[in-house]
Amino acid sequence: MEYIHDILEVITIPSASDVLATIIHVEGSAYQKEGTSMLIREDGRQIGVLSGGCLENDLVERAKLLREGQSQCIKYDMKSEDDLSWGQGAGCNGVVHVLLECIDDRFRKHLRTLKDFLDRGISVVIIKKFTAKFSVSDYLFYVDDTNMFGEWNVSIPKNIPDLKNHKSGLVYVEELSSFCYFHCFQPKPRLIIFGAGRDAACLASFAAKTGFSVTVCDWRAALCNKENFPDADQLIVGSLRETVMKLQFTSRDFVVILTHQFQRDQELLQLLIEKDLRYIGVMGSKQRTSRLLNFTELPPQISTPVGLSIGAEGPEEIAISILAELIHLKKKPLKGRVPLL
Template sequence: MRDVAAQLGRWIEEGREVAVATVVGVSGSAPRGPGAALAVDGAGAALGSVSGGCVEGAVYELCTQALADGRPVVQRFGYSDDDAFAVGLTCGGTVEVLVTPVGAAAPARPVLAAALAAFAEGASAALVRVVRGPDELLGGALLVHADDAYEGTLGGSPQWDRIARNEALDMLALGRTGTVDVALDGALCPGGVTLFVECRVPPPRMIVFGAVDFAEALVRAGSFLGFHVTVCDARPVFATRERFPEADEVVVDWPHRYLRQTRTDARTVLCVLTHDAKFDVPLLTEALRMPLAYVGAMGSRRTHADRLRRLREVGLTERELARLRSPIGLDLGGRTPQETALSIAAEIVATRHGGSGLPLTGSSVPLHREGDAPDGKSTEPSARVRRPAPMHSHRMTGRR
């Protein structure tokens, strides 16, 4: 619901009764990822999308039905020769949608309003709902904040709220949205209760070291991909807001010193464009020992070989050096700053999703891998996440 949070929040504030359809699972070439939402109010107005147009009509009807009978429903839309054109999902994938009615007196309404406000403000928070489980848990909602506090309830035993909070905190730490199957004792339990955890976290960081002409183009590419982009250089004459107006931050500092002090996480990408040993070696010595998503460094193959020699001399292991992407970027054949930025961005995307970087023409690899989110939001499952088994369309009665 992150993409419709502001407008849907206003609908709730205005007192409208709404039904919210949320994508809770995808496989194959599905057009939208988990968390994509379509909302319908009592007057029939619609907001958002769950499929980019493929199954909107069918989901709209589910929402109006849920508004009429007040019952949540889970529906799976898949491709077959018989029904592909009936619902429009001709891309070959499947989409599983949770439809939740939110009436004026619904217990989950205040929690949903709080979640929408948190999502709209960009706060770190996770909304937990039940996809499958006993009747007393259906229609509940739990909002979990990054400081461990939570509000609302799934219903049933209070232990379910504690279990849901713990699962949400795990996924919030990873910035991932998806489903998890659990039992009352907190163990992973396919066939138990399936929770859908929708997370909103700040955008991942891209830190570009080196205020060079290639950095200007890379800043634009990083912003386009949704990164919070920082440019850092020790030379104040080059690291200026005038040269990098599209950067979120421009920092004048020694790169290795800044990296030690700034916030990073497992989603952070570093692009080292300085190709100067006095900057590169101390910076990469720090970076290659940190749990980062991507570390790339610009330079010729000769520069890279000399850089590796220097890094070995300061004690980096072969395993640590293997994490370095250098020369940075994919081989696209380009030479301009814009083309180079594109090749770097392409390698970052391929690294994030496990792509090969090879042409899709003539390839038999799936267009969307398990865990991919077509709208750019990461949904890769952690070790604790289990995808729900395929299911048939059904009303949520708690029966299996």
């Protein structure tokens, strides 16, 4: 799971010695992948996790030694199965490289700008250039050729735009004669739920806890409210047609239809079928959904019956099966990966 959104929510409240820990390179297998970040606050509190508990205590102690503006890379060998190794016998079969950065005022300001772009649904690439001793010498947040910010004092690599679809990690850049770390920060994926019943409430709660921005839409104000959906980012009450017209859909959006009413499901699908959406999940069998659309073959973006087939029963299990499918799809890139520098 990507914790940067949780980190950016609290980074606006200054702490004298906030330290950002980021996995920049993994050899073999590990609990988390490259690009995962954790914030270590002055009092030792942590937002996010980098491991199953193997590394965090050591990172907190190392963070106390960093001074403002300093950075340090630490290598953890998790391969050994004995209790003297990192991982205390976990046998993860991987080597994890973690970057620690003390957040100064300038870096905090740039992180706030990053949050502004992500909140507007705009992805941002980060590039960090390393010295021979693997401390950060320069960093650049790249949105496009006219929107860049950071502390970057060397030439800008030519194919930064391509990195938005590439795996995060460490690479040697010939034109800079140094190692650089690349990662693309993505906006929270948006889950739009039509219907405000019990199963929708469970799905909204679970989805919000796993990194989705949740919007709930329903024609019943008595159901579609903060009391029933405390974790939702947006609640829209109104007719289905009015609601669809209000929403600005994107190709990253996930939609789940849980109205449990044939006519309303039919109206919704007719309104949504031409939209460029990542996913449309429909409750009910394929035969029912085919009847809703009067289609013999369903479009590829429609998943029905919604969720993974795990024999789910009841609102909670059904919500888990749907969320499992959403997470699985979310991990797949929108486009094919491109060669790195």
